Amino acid sequence: MAKQKQNTPPKKETRYNRILKQFTAINNSLPEEGKISLKQRRQIIKQFILPKFAKVPDYKLRVKGLKVAILEEYNKLPSKPAEACNLNFIDPSNYKKPVEFFEIDEFFEKIMPDCIYAKVSAGQYGETNIFNTRDYNYGRKGVQQITEKIRQGVQGKSGYAFYVGYQKLRPNKTNNGQSDSYYLDMVLMLNGQPQSLTNTTKYNLPKTRQVSTTKRKVQTLLDEKFKLLKKEKSSRKNARVQIQKSIAKLKDTRKKLKRNPSDRAKETNRNALATLVAKIEKYYAQGKITKEKYDRLISEL
Amino acid sequence: MNTKTRKSPLSTNISFLPKSYKKSILKSIKEEGASAYIKEGTFSTEIVWGGNSFIFSSQKKREEKKFRAGLFLFGMVRKDAKVFLQTKKFKLPKKNSSIEYNQETYIDFATDKITATDLNHAYWRIAFNLGIISEYTYLKGLDDKYKSTRLAALSTLGRRKQYTVIKNGELTNNVVIVEGDNKMEDVYKLIRYTCFVYMQEVKTLLGKDFLAYKTDCIFYVDTKKNRDIVTQYFHKKDLLAKQLS
Numbered sequence: 001m002a003k004q005k006q007n008t009p010p011k012k013e014t015r016y017n018r019i020l021k022q023f024t025a026i027n028n029s030l031p032e033e034g035k036i037s038l039k040q041r042r043q044i045i046k047q048f049i050l051p052k053f054a055k056v057p058d059y060k061l062r063v064k065g066l067k068v069a070i071l072e073e074y075n076k077l078p079s080k081p082a083e084a085c086n087l088n089f090i091d092p093s094n095y096k097k098p099v100e101f102f103e104i105d106e107f108f109e110k111i112m113p114d115c116i117y118a119k120v121s122a123g124q125y126g127e128t129n130i131f132n133t134r135d136y137n138y139g140r141k142g143v144q145q146i147t148e149k150i151r152q153g154v155q156g157k158s159g160y161a162f163y164v165g166y167q168k169l170r171p172n173k174t175n176n177g178q179s180d181s182y183y184l185d186m187v188l189m190l191n192g193q194p195q196s197l198t199n200t201t202k203y204n205l206p207k208t209r210q211v212s213t214t215k216r217k218v219q220t221l222l223d224e225k226f227k228l229l230k231k232e233k234s235s236r237k238n239a240r241v242q243i244q245k246s247i248a249k250l251k252d253t254r255k256k257l258k259r260n261p262s263d264r265a266k267e268t269n270r271n272a273l274a275t276l277v278a279k280i281e282k283y284y285a286q287g288k289i290t291k292e293k294y295d296r297l298i299s300e301l
Numbered sequence: 302m303n304t305k306t307r308k309s310p311l312s313t314n315i316s317f318l319p320k321s322y323k324k325s326i327l328k329s330i331k332e333e334g335a336s337a338y339i340k341e342g343t344f345s346t347e348i349v350w351g352g353n354s355f356i357f358s359s360q361k362k363r364e365e366k367k368f369r370a371g372l373f374l375f376g377m378v379r380k381d382a383k384v385f386l387q388t389k390k391f392k393l394p395k396k397n398s399s400i401e402y403n404q405e406t407y408i409d410f411a412t413d414k415i416t417a418t419d420l421n422h423a424y425w426r427i428a429f430n431l432g433i434i435s436e437y438t439y440l441k442g443l444d445d446k447y448k449s450t451r452l453a454a455l456s457t458l459g460r461r462k463q464y465t466v467i468k469n470g471e472l473t474n475n476v477v478i479v480e481g482d483n484k485m486e487d488v489y490k491l492i493r494y495t496c497f498v499y500m501q502e503v504k505t506l507l508g509k510d511f512l513a514y515k516t517d518c519i520f521y522v523d524t525k526k527n528r529d530i531v532t533q534y535f536h537k538k539d540l541l542a543k544q545l546s
Contacts, residue, residue, distance in 0.1 A: 159322065
């Protein structure tokens with residue numbers, strides 16, 4: 001006798017998933033420069049779209065309405081020139097400058113446009129698949145594993161391991177100047193020696209005024225990103241310095257307290273500790289110190 | 302040689318990179334057949350490529366570390382100098398030579414005694430005395446580890462920059478000059494010329510006992526009277542000095 005099939009009711013699609021499905025379909029139909037990452041899509045749904053339809057019951061939620069809401073959100077996003085996603089329009093000085101092996105994450109996330117194809121080739125330390133910087137994730141794309149392997153291999157030799165970028169042709173694509181035909185191969189250099197192939201494929205752009213204007217526009221976009229990163233870095237450094245100063249002050253008050261355990265010394269020590277904790281909490285909340293550093297500092301206290 | 306002059310800087314995107322990366326960048330420029338600019342200075346080498354400016358220190362690692370630690374002085378000095386320019390009017394003193402010898406006095410090194418007085422952080426002190434830098438900046442930069450940085454901070458005030466052009470990946474003889482700020486440059490001249498005026502005045506006071514001066518160090522026949530003359534003069538000008546030998 002044939003086994004009777006158990007009748008389990010189909011899992012009901014959540015409102016969130018319904019919206020995400022529509023969002024992804026619209027996103028895929030857009031040109032490269034208009035697409036946004038999954039992370040960004042999720043954020044927009046949670047922050048703007050779900051609250052907009054909070055009072056609409058499920059049976060009244062129409063695809064048309066969702067699409068309109070999603071497209072409205074796209075319109076709010078800052079636009080970038082289509083050429084910003086095309087490696088042929090990006091000046092090679094931006095990716096041919098050596099990138100320290102431990103700064104590769106920052107390079108993909110904060111320096112390069114979030115719509116180009118890229119790959120990490122580190123020879124003996126491994127390589128990643130070709131991925132789009134839009135959906136780049138340090139841990140998930142395998143970049144972190146490579147970085148940790150290099151860290152072990154290099155053993156603190158400064159300026160020894162760095163990446164240099166090479167524009168290459170994606171598999172099964174032709175050299176037609178389109179943005180999705182190329183990828184940026186970040187090749188690891190050990191003591192100046194490349195650990196992978198350094199051949200490059202470029203499309204010869206016409207030498208017109210229009211092309212040079214577009215190139216300048218793209219460079220301005222990258223300059224803005226670079227300035228933002230610099231600002232962020234200096235604010236992180238500032239946070240580190242402030243914490244170090246507070247630690248030094250706390251150590252000083254502890255010494256004084258040991259020498260002379262007066263009420264005043266106790267009070268000063270308490271204040272110094274409170275200031276330090278407040279600073280650590282503040283900088284962690286602002287994302288200026290990492291979770292590891294936060295945990296270490298708190299445990300040391 | 303072809304020289305071009307421009308007012309705006311070649312790039313504002315500045316990255317400080319380790320010395321070892323210079324070779325890699327020059328190699329990349331050659332590979333790309335790109336156009337770039339290079340400027341080799343006492344403290345650093347600068348390569349401007351595309352929209353980026355890459356700076357490599359020319360100093361040894363320890364020196365470089367010290368230099369970097371004092372980079373904040375550049376901003377402080379520039380800020381103070383701007384305030385000085387806005388609030389005070391000045392006239393440049395007569396330009397004297399930075400090095401001078403007395404060729405008339407004969408010295409017998411076997412019998413005659415020679416001594417020298419060297420000004421401590423001469424330019425820095427003069428800049429403070431003239432009101433170009435504030436007391437706060439003066440005290441901040443006084444540490445010995447900032448010696449090269451404070452000198453660089455003063456000497457680069459408004460200075461023009463001269464770059465050699467790299468065309469199609471190859472170094473050429475062509476030069477691009479990025480104009481500086483003449484008024485700011487005059488502030489540095491004021492410091493230097495004031496120093497040389499002091500030296501000239503001490504030279505006159507010493508008469509035939511004067512032997513030579515080199516920037517901020519003066520050599521003369523060693524007598525108690527001469528030592529007093531020099532010490533009192535520098536004291537009057539609110540300068541700090543040390544006696545050599």
